[in-house]
Amino acid sequence: MGQQRVLVVARQPGRRAEQRQRLESAGFVTSEAEDPTAAHGLLEGGGIAAVVCCEGGEDGDQWRVLTRHPTAPPVIVVSAEAEVSGAVAAMRDGAADYVAEGAAAGELAAAVARVTEAGPDLVAEDRSSRQLMALAQRVAGKEVTVLITGESGTGKEVFARYIHDRSPRAEGPFVAVNCAAIPENMLEALLFGYEKGAFTGANRAHAGKFEQAQGGTLLLDEVSEIEPGLQAKLLRTLQEKEIERLCGQSSIPLDVRVLASSNRDLREEVRAGRFREDLFYRLHVFPLHLPPLRQRTADIIPLARSFVAKYAQLGGAGEAVLTPEAERLLLQHSWQGNVRELENVIQRALILAEGRSIDAGAIHFEPVPVEGAPGPEPAAPRAPAGGASVRELKPSAAADTEATLEEDLKGREYRRILETLAEVGGSRKEAASRLGISSRTLRYKLARMRQEGFEVPERSGVLYAYGG
The missing domain is CATH 3.40.50.300 (P-loop containing nucleotide triphosphate hydrolases)
Known part of the structure; x- marks a missing residue:
């Protein structure tokens, strides 16, 4: 498989070296640039799957310049001082993801893997x-x-x-x-x-x-x-x-x-x-x-095992294995979100697993329940402009709602986008205007939502599911 090349942008050589080391240890090929001007030259040459741009200190918010490049790939912001307001502003202004500089070593690699769709070699057992x-x-x-x-x-x-x-x-x-x-x-x-x-x-x-x-x-x-x-x-x-x-x-x-x-x-x-x-x-x-994953069931367990190996850094006990009970649950699921839904479920299971065994208790197809918290409120059906009816807006694949700040922000953002699209009958231009973001930013966010298994309304008001 071809390797994904990631461009690391930071003024300080030490910051560049640290982020490159994190990515290269996860199997990515990296290049580096000191500032947006140097980065633009590399982007013109093509072959860059994602940009990791450091924020704070001497770097300031230069990542915003890169998001405006006409052919910029997804830009991931690495912040020296991760704050709620900074994460919200970054997502609003076009950042693909927002990672704290002091986060776990595998978090940056996982973010890059998400935005570049870096996946395992072809698995074909069915x-x-x-x-x-x-x-x-x-x-x-x-x-x-x-x-x-x-x-x-x-x-x-x-x-x-x-x-x-x-x-x-x-x-x-x-x-x-x-x-x-x-x-x-x-x-x-x-x-x-x-x-x-x-x-x-x-x-x-x-x-x-x-x-x-x-x-x-x-x-x-x-x-x-x-x-x-x-x-x-x-x-x-x-x-x-x-x-x-x-x-x-x-x-x-x-x-x-x-x-x-x-x-x-x-x-x-x-x-x-x-x-x-x-x-x-x-x-x-x-x-x-x-064919969809539900029609090639012999691929489910081999794919799941490949994702366990790929995201091993999400667990805290090294190499993990699926128990027979967990594999049985995976085989019984309908997988409406196909391979991408399976990938999400395995990532979630690695976070929730106790020790090296991923048992049935770590397999969650629905939002992870939080004790004492109310359940998710169902979205009310809305009629788009023009009178065409639509189905209830909801993700076709279970979203990872682990009680983290990042996922909470993302969930709220996605709900707001879907509600606004429903209100304007799927018009991207009007939805972007109401949300206060550029059309380009909205298009990118919709593509990422489709990748995560959400249903996005067409301009005519009919809903269809995406994912890969």
Whole structure:
């Protein structure tokens, strides 16, 4: 599997060295920069999965500058003085996560893993999974477009990386673009790049994701979220194997393999007029459909064990093991949030487990109960603007509500976002205005909520579940 590269930004060499050591011990590849100016140069080169930026002292709040970079990956703030007000402000202004500098050694690595979707190697024990793996292995060596479909959280990006890593392009870059998490007015510039002066704030030329993936593989994750006008430009790019940057004067030849993924039925999207039929057939050369986890039960325990090993630092007694009773509970669950829900449950179990054994008492599919505290209040159904009815807003996968300040803040933030979206009928622009945040920040937060198994309303008011 390709490794995730993380950029550490801090003015003090000692702070940079400390954070790099934490990340490298967890298996991440790191780079470093002294300030946002140096960081921008590295971001332009691509291949950065996340930025860890120190706050406080000489560093001040320079991380805010990085979040405004047009192609900035998720930015995690490491604060010297963790405060409630600082965490709230950071999340509001676009930070992907907020970690105290004095926190446990594994907390920063866990935060980076969450925002980069760094997962285990492909686990395929179920018969259907083995058949899919065999198909992926066969198509890996062929220069054709692969469309990977399946419910949210089934592991579509893991399969895409598997194909890349076994292709002749394995030594080249693997670049993934979450088309659902990027504002429509920025996605074109992000994909195709732009020349200096192409728009306000374009102070220099920038290579887009297609160029950054030269010699390697580009994954268009949630490709169904691309708006129709941009679909036409994407189709031409796939046909001609060349691009033009925004305001560019010449074409740039491409040597890129394109993979695409979607949690929707693209044929239905074509019939509904939301997705171009010609683009569908251009992407649908070799389709792979990933069944939900509940239909490949033989994968559940091997996946759970791989997550136990991955998040071992969350437990306090070293390497942990699942007891037979705990495994039985995992097999009986329906896993509506698929692999991502399983990952959340295992992380929670490692925190709650006593000693090295993860028993049935540490397995919680619902919010962890706090003695003496009232239970969660059910969300009342709301009708969006336009009169269309919606289902009750609630997470499709159990949220980790361990009684920590961070999770409490996150839970309140998510509820507020969902309530506001319901009130405005799913309009991202109006919801961002009411919440007092930028549209870009809202899009990122919605993408993270989908990754955690929450149901997010579409603009029409219909709800659908995301996760991966």
